[in-house]
Amino acid sequence: MNSIIQILSPNFDARASVGQPNAISHIILHYTDMSDCDAALARLCDPQAKVSAHYLIRRDGQSFQLVDEADRAWHAGVSYWRGQTDMNSASIGIELDYDGHVGGAVAAFPEAQMEALMALLKDIVGRHGLDPRNILGHSDIAPGRKIDPGEAFDWAALHQAGFGIWLESVATEDVPPLAEGSLGKAVTPLQKALAAFGYEVATDGVFGPQTKAVITTFQRHFRPAKVDGVADAQTQSLIYAYCRAALKS
């Protein structure tokens, strides 16, 4: 692993106790949405900005540590996963130097950056004894509010390396699509599967803006070819095949 350069940020506080001996249970991945790593570093260390992450990985693979892992960095904001709302306390945050959704287009993350990320994940997961599946995108924990690391992030490659979650393609069931405005019997089980998986979504049988945001966020991570918030047959099949099965493993 490349040596990590330490540039400490003033933007952190103490982790809240979440009732476990080791409060750190997750790793959250972000992109910086900035054209330049130096600018991102400056922002993540600016006391006025009140944002930070534990690590930042430049496009060429050089990693920076900004906050001690024992401390709580400020990267998740308003967030939710499996009942936990203080994801900053429960996670280590990693920022990827990346342009973001410029003009709606998304570019692949450079190989050197992905390799550095995997080396860092291996190190963190090993030292903290984390479940390697507990690696999420910012969008997963803040649907409708955050879209990073975006649909160009290669979750499949990460999963192949042993980290995070990816859904292999499943046979598509013959079910009608559900979209904003849909009501009733077919909506509730879909919401229940998503909620059981970890997303914050009401199980009220109403496909409203919140359900649409969660479907969109699910697609961004697990079905990036079409991210439109419509639970088409393929999206529903993935949710049923995986979200339910994940609970039993």
Ligand SMILES: [Zn+2]
């Ligand atoms: Zn983010």
